[in-house]
Amino acid sequence: MRQTSRFKTLGLSTLVAGMLGASAFAGPALAADAEGYPDHNVQYIIPFGPGGESDISARLQQQYFQELTGQQLIIQYMAGGGGAVGWSQLNEMASDGYTIMGTNLPHIILKPMGKDPGFTTEELKNFHYFHYSPDALIVTNDSPYKTLDDLIAAAKKAPGSVTVSGSGTQSANDIANQRFESLADVKTTYIPFKGTGAAVTALLGDQVKAEWGYTTTAANHSDKVRMLAVASEERHPLFPDVPTFKELGYDMTGGAYRGIAVPQGTSEEITKKLSDIFSQINQNPEFRQKMEDLGFVLIDVPYEEMDAFMAKRSKEYEQVAREMGIIE
Structure with a gap:
């Protein structure tokens, strides 16, 4: 099944190569110098169409990424399959640190549970999760x-x-x-x-x-x-009069989580540096205020904490997946 799914995506890879630029599909590349990284613009692929919350987040991150690095985030779209089209092709892209892709929970965990979407959760090298709705x-x-x-x-x-x-x-x-x-x-x-x-x-x-x-x-x-x-840990500052489910006696927290991943071959040094950059963006008071005004709740899950974060979420989603009949 895995080989079949990958084969089916090759045609789409060819079609979108022109849109994304040849470098995105150039295959494995020599790891960029982490000390001087980034020294040119970074391609940020959103695996959904424009206008959604993933796109809104990326657009707001652009300004602060440039302020920190002197380089631009160039946003591209690869919509289809509820994100699966992009995620199934991420590891075919250049692993030099200049291609990153948005990822979402519960999508990247639930989709591989029900059928083969062309990727597994473990294949996605998430380096930072920055907020949830x-x-x-x-x-x-x-x-x-x-x-x-x-x-x-x-x-x-x-x-x-x-x-x-x-x-x-x-x-x-x-x-x-x-x-x-x-x-x-x-x-x-x-x-x-x-x-x-x-x-x-x-x-x-x-x-x-x-x-x-x-x-x-x-x-x-x-x-x-x-x-x-x-379903947040605390009342949202925009809605101070709205109680949390926990306050009302129901242990419910969660929503749609958004983060970013790189191709698997990306060096640990550059992956860590990317994580640090987006953590700094998340700590910017101006950025935080903009996100909160839109109703988002910011979290800061760096690369070093990603395994524990994903394990916790996977356990929660697996229980729900059984209740929903996605898995036995």
């Missing part, structure tokens, strides 16, 4: 559910009657709904849509009674929606 249970401003307890009471009274929209299956939203049902001992009807935008439209159009979205969703539609609870 916390899951949030969202209703319209005029919803009869004023609190999380109100929604739970309705779901218990008539199992399946509370319809909830979300962004796709095997997504952060889908996982959040599965965990919530288990912890609250309720049954809802989860309806997957193609993206967060469509899920919000369904909520605003009264097609569903609630939505599994993110704090970023609430920030973008603050005049029309409100959150019943948010």
Whole structure:
């Protein structure tokens, strides 16, 4: 199966080579001098289309990367397969430190569990995770559910009657709904849509009674929606009146996590230097304020802590994957 999947991606590699530049697919390269790195622009591939939260994050990082290094982040897109098209080709790209790619959780863990997407989680050399969009249970401003307890009471009274929209299956939203049902001992009807935008439209159009979205969703539609609870460790500064699930007695934290990886052959020295650069960006007060204003929650997982971080997340997602029937 692995060979077949890789073979199928070769045609696409040829097509996008012109867009990304020949160097991205030049194969193994001599490791760049870590001391002088970077001495030219770095290609930042987003494995989704433009305009999404991964793209927004990268655009905001550009300014601070240039301030720190004197070089630019050149953003390119390789959309398809919910990120799988890009991730399946990352290790075919030049491993000189001048090609990096965005990665997302739970995507890079769940996708290889269900079928062969052309990559395994272990093949992706993640060097930094910088933020997440916390899951949030969202209703319209005029919803009869004023609190999380109100929604739970309705779901218990008539199992399946509370319809909830979300962004796709095997997504952060889908996982959040599965965990919530288990912890609250309720049954809802989860309806997957193609993206967060469509899920919000369904909520605003009264097609569903609630939505599994993110704090970023609430920030973008603050005049029309409100959150019943948010899956973060602490209350979000944009929404000081919205309780966390933990406060309400449900051990739920998580959402859509975003980070960056390099091809496997990239030297440890350059991988570490990249991690340090993005950690510095994350600590910039101006950058942090911009991200928080958009509803993101910043985290700082450097290369040295990546194995432990991924192991913890993998354990959580594996449990949910069994409940969802992705694995036995």
